[in-house]
Amino acid sequence: MKNIYIIGVGLIGGSLAIDIKKNNPETVIYGISRKEATLNEALSLKLIDKKATLDDVENADLVIIAIPVDATVKLLPTILDKIPDSGLVVDAGSTKVDICKVVENHPKRRNFLAMHPIAGTEYSGPSAAFSGLFIGKTNIVCEVEKTTFKLQEKALKLFTDIGMRIRYMNPEAHDKHIAYMSHLSHISSFMLGKTVIEKEKNERDIFDMAGSGFESTVRLAKSSPAMWTPIFKQNKDNVIETLDEYITNLTHFKELMKQNDFDAIYNEMENTNHIKDILKGIS
Numbered sequence: 331m332k333n334i335y336i337i338g339v340g341l342i343g344g345s346l347a348i349d350i351k352k353n354n355p356e357t358v359i360y361g362i363s364r365k366e367a368t369l370n371e372a373l374s375l376k377l378i379d380k381k382a383t384l385d386d387v388e389n390a391d392l393v394i395i396a397i398p399v400d401a402t403v404k405l406l407p408t409i410l411d412k413i414p415d416s417g418l419v420v421d422a423g424s425t426k427v428d429i430c431k432v433v434e435n436h437p438k439r440r441n442f443l444a445m446h447p448i449a450g451t452e453y454s455g456p457s458a459a460f461s462g463l464f465i466g467k468t469n470i471v472c473e474v475e476k477t478t479f480k481l482q483e484k485a486l487k488l489f490t491d492i493g494m495r496i497r498y499m500n501p502e503a504h505d506k507h508i509a510y511m512s513h514l515s516h517i518s519s520f521m522l523g524k525t526v527i528e529k530e531k532n533e534r535d536i537f538d539m540a541g542s543g544f545e546s547t548v549r550l551a552k553s554s555p556a557m558w559t560p561i562f563k564q565n566k567d568n569v570i571e572t573l574d575e576y577i578t579n580l581t582h583f584k585e586l587m588k589q590n591d592f593d594a595i596y597n598e599m600e601n602t603n604h605i606k607d608i609l610k611g612i613s
């Protein structure tokens with residue numbers, strides 16, 4: 331691909347830019363952002379080769395949209411309008427139902443591939459981007475059958491070349507599973523951070539007593555509200571369902587404590603230890 335345009339050169343867009351360029355040195359990577367300062371930062375960090383504007387995508391072989399999911403829903407139809415007939419658009423959004431819905435009747439629907447790379451960190455912006463983020467990680471691809479076969483092949487090669495494995499899923503299943511697998515852990519981390527900040531008022535105590543256990547469970551509370559608010563809004567019903575389940579489990583744990591049923595508490599923890607085997611890998 332000769333010309334790749336990345337809209338949103340933050341953690342995800344910037345990290346994709348670095349590794350795609352490594353594998354395809356002849357490709358020109360253009361960055362598009364709302365703020366000039368973000369593009370200048372991306373240029374100075376060598377994430378992109380050149381700055382561009384939305385109108386320039388009429389020359390695109392590929393456009394990667396890596397902006398918050400509400401902005402993706404707004405921009406995606408316009409980008410599809412502008413790209414050439416041979417062009418491909420992919421998005422990296424953390425939700426998939428609303429994004430797929432907004433283009434379901436678009437005349438260039440077959441030029442779009444919906445995906446969600448399950449890779450990231452709690453940091454955002456161009457300076458958070460790094461090479462290797464996607465190695466060994468899963469890329470969830472939705473409604474693959476709605477994309478022209480030739481364009482599917484091009485996109486999937488680009489992503490497997492940077493180390494990703496592909497998993498296919500429909501958008502509804504994606505949003506339901508991801509509410510448990512990603513959105514709930516962010517809420518639980520944010521609320522853990524809130525509880526500690528509210529009750530442990532002395533920041534020196536928090537700093538001195540934060541061990542690696544607290545650090546690791548509160549890591550996601552450093553994440554960007556600008557990215558997460560639209561995710562929770564788009565996936566509201568699924569997220570509320572996960573919260574109901576989680577709150578039931580927390581309440582159950584509290585009841586066992588009140589009843590001094592420490593055998594039951596032991597069993598709860600022992601059963602949950604199974605997560606360690608699951609995360610070791612399913613072959």
Ligand SMILES: NC(=O)c1ccc[n+]([C@@H]2O[C@H](COP(=O)([O-])OP(=O)(O)OC[C@H]3O[C@@H](n4cnc5c(N)ncnc54)[C@H](O)[C@@H]3O)[C@@H](O)[C@H]2O)c1
Nearest residue numbers: 338340341342364396397398399401423424450451454455
């Ligand atoms: N952070 C993660 O762990 C992660 C993982 C997988 C997918 N995603 C998804 O990838 C997308 C990007 O996330 P990120 O972590 O790279 O965020 P980020 O904040 O690091 O980068 C997003 C960039 O988009 C820019 N931007 C915002 N609105 C814009 C608009 N309307 N037009 C152009 N630029 C705009 C921001 O200024 C920022 O530079 C989101 O849809 C997110 O849901 C994030």
Ligand SMILES: O=C(O)C(=O)C[C@]1(C(=O)O)C=C[C@@H](O)C=C1
Nearest residue numbers: 424447448449450451452511512
């Ligand atoms: O590891 C992290 O810090 C992340 O938040 C990455 C993470 C997640 O695993 O929940 C966050 C959002 C995504 O859409 C995909 C990946």
